[in-house]
Amino acid sequence: MQPTAPSLEVRGVRYAYPDGHVALHGVDLTVARGERVALLGPNGAGKTTLVLHLNGILTPTEGGIVVGGLAVSSDRARLAEIRRRVGIVFQDPDDQLFLPTVAEDVAFGPANLGLRGAELAARVDEALAAVGMSEHRDRTPHHLSFGQRRRVAVATVLAMRPEILVLDEPSSNLDPAARRELAGILRDLPVTLLMVTHDLPYAFELCDRSVILDGGRIVADGPTPELLGDEELLARHRLELPYLFRPTPGPTPVRE
Amino acid sequence: MAAGHAHVLYREVDSPVHRLPPEVKIAAMVAFTIAVVATPREALWAFGAYALLVVAVAVLARVNARWLLLRSTIELPFVVFAVALPFLGVGERVDVAGLSLSVDGLYGAWNIVAKGTLGVWASLLLAASTTTRDLIVGLDRLRCPQILTQIATFMLRYLDVLVGEARRMRVARISRGDDPRFVWQLRGFAAGVGALFLRAFERGERVYLAMLSRGYTGRMPAVWQGAGAATTGQWLVAATVPVLAGAVAATAVVLT
Missing domain, CATH: 1.10.287 (Helix Hairpins)
Structure with a gap:
């Protein structure tokens, strides 16, 4: 694997569900290492379907996916490595957190990779520290607040040291403070980021580049301020900025 | 959050019984119950001795009598039919308060109520001093x-x-x-x-x-099972209750 390989390459991916409904009509997307990309699109555009392709849960009808120079295939060992490299944080933290304590849940991924003992404990500590949840390690996930649970969900994936972090609607259902806290955490993570969302200000805040997926096709790809500045483009794809919101590049938000 | 469903019976206090590892408590509870069940029903004094053992453990575990009695009403539906036995039993009869009761039936009812109650008390003490999570860990360590x-x-x-x-x-x-x-x-x-x-x-x-x-392959990684397993000392401490109960049962068998 050469170090220059992009974190993610999606080449001509087409996907039809078993009932014949075509969800993806040939998607091409390249995300360079260290890049932060927002994947925007209305409901039903195929965003989640695309995400499930990235780590081999769904297999494309046509086309292929390469993660850090390694092509996704159905080979077991290959698939395990792909799932280590692509860290998906699902929309509902209750789907992701299923073990009785936070620490055990964070350990689940790296333990599946074969880590044990002190090495495993170090991974758990590192991931929990990265999302500011170290003091809650022995608590039960369902006793945490929703925002805390989402942060733990991010930690469960970070513990696998992924090549690319994929977040499905990271800001949904968060109160404003939890939303801002999560943004602060995501901004500081030194990983490649693909963020699926229709929260346009969030994309503006965290991602330099955005792509719009609609009807199973990538219809726009460019710097986030440019895309969000094109009202007509947004309207065509059922996206709109919140009332009174104008994307003007300004100083980065104040951090605590 | 809907907290507490998982801890219906658990009493959150610190006590020597709470600190014992779950597997020794489970083993002790099962052994105690077997000793109780194996005791001949005519050895009334033996059941008094068992009740004293339960009281001693309850005091150690800081479980109050009110709680224990209230919760043990759960056995009522199961012992209700025991009330009928003295009336339906055959054989030798005695007169109690003007009612002609079967001696065999009286012993039968006593057998069910006494053994059932002691078993319920032992289980309640286990549940009161062990979180549900620890019960599962304990079962795991007992090779369930x-x-x-x-x-x-x-x-x-x-x-x-x-x-x-x-x-x-x-x-x-x-x-x-x-x-x-x-x-x-x-x-x-x-x-x-x-x-x-x-x-x-x-x-x-x-x-x-x-x-x-997160790399799940159909088997849960064994991560934390090794930590905190019971020491020989703890096994010996917890063994006192079933050993005493066993001695009582053996004596009762020999005497009747």
């Missing part, structure tokens, strides 16, 4: 098949989530004027159960996908 402990773990984890979903659906139904007090209005409830099943099913699928994404 992993598939069973896994099912129990998932059930615990998602019980809260499902109860929450059921409650939200009920509130939504009632908010639209449903009043399921009358039999002919149960339709809404029945449809709700169907919807809840579908939701549970879909959630199961999403949880599984999220597990796959």
Whole structure:
């Protein structure tokens, strides 16, 4: 694997569900290492379907996916490595957190990779520290607040040291403070980021580049301020900025 | 958050009994119950000795009598028919307060009530001093098949989530004027159960996908089982109760 390989390459991916409904009509997307990309699109555009392709849960009808120079295939060992490299944080933290304590849940991924003992404990500590949840390690996930649970969900994936972090609607259902806290955490993570969302200000805040997926096709790809500045483009794809919101590049938000 | 469903019986205090590892408590409870059941019913004094043992453990575990008695009413439905035995029994009869009762039936009723109550008390003490989570860890360490402990773990984890979903659906139904007090209005409830099943099913699928994404291969990684297992000293401490009970049972068998 050469170090220059992009974190993610999606080449001509087409996907039809078993009932014949075509969800993806040939998607091409390249995300360079260290890049932060927002994947925007209305409901039903195929965003989640695309995400499930990235780590081999769904297999494309046509086309292929390469993660850090390694092509996704159905080979077991290959698939395990792909799932280590692509860290998906699902929309509902209750789907992701299923073990009785936070620490055990964070350990689940790296333990599946074969880590044990002190090495495993170090991974758990590192991931929990990265999302500011170290003091809650022995608590039960369902006793945490929703925002805390989402942060733990991010930690469960970070513990696998992924090549690319994929977040499905990271800001949904968060109160404003939890939303801002999560943004602060995501901004500081030194990983490649693909963020699926229709929260346009969030994309503006965290991602330099955005792509719009609609009807199973990538219809726009460019710097986030440019895309969000094109009202007509947004309207065509059922996206709109919140009332009174104008994307003007300004100083980065104040951090605590 | 809906907290506390997982800890219906657990009493949150610190005591020597609480600090014992779960596996020794489970083993002690089972051994104690076997000794009680093996005791001949005519040895009335033996049951008094067992009750004293239970009281001693309850005092050590800082469980008060009121709580223990209140919770042990759970056995009532199971021992109700024991009341009938003295009237229905055959053979030798005695007169008690003007009623002619069967001696054999009286012993039978006593047998059921005494042994049942002692068993319930022992289980309640275990539940009061051990979190549900620790019970599962204990069963795991006692080499209980992993598939069973896994099912129990998932059930615990998602019980809260499902109860929450059921409650939200009920509130939504009632908010639209449903009043399921009358039999002919149960339709809404029945449809709700169907919807809840579908939701549970879909959630199961999403949880599984999220597990796959973190490298799950069909076997839970054994991560924490090694830590904190019982020492020989702790086994010996916990063994005092069943050993005493065993001695009582053996004496009772020899004497009758």
